[in-house]
Amino acid sequence: MGGATVSEVTLVAVSVAQPEEVAGWRHRGHGVRTGIRKRPVAAATLALSTTNLEGDGQADLAVHGGPDKAVYAYPSEHWPVWEAEIGRPFGPAAFGENLTTAGATEDDVRIGDRWHWGDAVLEVCQPRTPCFKLALHSGTAEVGRRMRATGRSGWYLRVLRTGTVPTAGPVAVEAHPAGVTVAAVTAAARSGDPDAIAAVLAVAALADEWRVPLRQALAT
Numbered sequence: 370m371g372g373a374t375v376s377e378v379t380l381v382a383v384s385v386a387q388p389e390e391v392a393g394w395r396h397r398g399h400g401v402r403t404g405i406r407k408r409p410v411a412a413a414t415l416a417l418s419t420t421n422l423e424g425d426g427q428a429d430l431a432v433h434g435g436p437d438k439a440v441y442a443y444p445s446e447h448w449p450v451w452e453a454e455i456g457r458p459f460g461p462a463a464f465g466e467n468l469t470t471a472g473a474t475e476d477d478v479r480i481g482d483r484w485h486w487g488d489a490v491l492e493v494c495q496p497r498t499p500c501f502k503l504a505l506h507s508g509t510a511e512v513g514r515r516m517r518a519t520g521r522s523g524w525y526l527r528v529l530r531t532g533t534v535p536t537a538g539p540v541a542v543e544a545h546p547a548g549v550t551v552a553a554v555t556a557a558a559r560s561g562d563p564d565a566i567a568a569v570l571a572v573a574a575l576a577d578e579w580r581v582p583l584r585q586a587l588a589t
Contacts, residue, residue: 370568371548372477376541378484381445381469382409382461383536388428394505402428405465405506414535417489419528422467436527437494437576442468443523444475450521455509465506466523473542475552478524481545481574488532495576496522496551520555525576547572554579561586 384407394401404427415423420439427434443466448459461469475496484491499513499522507513516522549572557565558579566587570580 370550370553370565371479372550372552373473374544375473375477375482376544377539378442378470378472378542379539380535380537381471383415383422383534384409384462384467384469385415385422385425387424387426391505396501396505401502401505403502403506404428404433405502407462407465407467409461409469410536412536414487414533416531417486417528417534418531422534425467432500437578438525439528440468440491440526441466441497441523442470442526444473445469445471446474447521451512454515455507455511463507464512464523465503470540475520475522475524475555476550478551479545479547480549480551480554480569480572481547483529483543483545484526485541485543487534488530489528489534490530491526492529492574493524493545493551494527494574495525495579496520496555497525498522498578520552522551522555524551527576545572545574558583558586563587 386404386407388402388404390400390402419436420434443464451459478493480493482493499516503513504510549569554569557569566583569575570583
């Protein structure tokens with residue numbers, strides 16, 4: 370299941386946003402309040418808490434944010450294929466991510482990897498599942514559908530140690546020995562293969578949002 374062992378990732382951009390109601394955005398007849406419209410920060414450092422980067426926030430805490438979704442990372446390596454499929458440019462925070470990265474994709478990043486970022490330590494804990502706000506943010510429902518179909522999801526990290534983090538430079542990665550990648554999690558969920566699901570569930574760092582339905586799938 371393991372991809373290449375990654376010793377560091379590079380920060381292309383660090384982005385944040387506070388929740389806002391976006392003019393013209395509607396869902397099921399209602400206005401939409403969201404924190405997805407993030408923008409790269411100019412500050413050299415930010416404070417990182419157990420739930421958020423300084424200046425960041427989420428509108429609907431029932432499905433976004435919290436300790437297992439404290440920081441969202443997305444690899445810039447996917448931009449060319451998105452541009453070819455969707456027909457427009459993509460750049461930092463195009464997917465509402467906090468960290469736009471280079472140097473690793475879902476095929477390399479492992480559940481349980483620890484990222485040593487400034488004073489802080491983070492842990493990769495789950496892939497992203499897109500919601501309707503990504504479609505509104507990107508201007509097309511195709512982005513969410515293709516993200517689910519291809520596994521180009523990015524990943525969430527929980528914060529094990531808070532601290533001050535730089536907004537440029539590399540982040541050191543301590544690879545988890547189980548070698549269960551982010552891509553392996555989404556592949557196991559799609560396939561329903563019992564052996565693949567069992568291997569994913571064996572990694573204690575996996576967030577409950579994925580653990581619970583995978584455990585239920587294994588039991589049926």
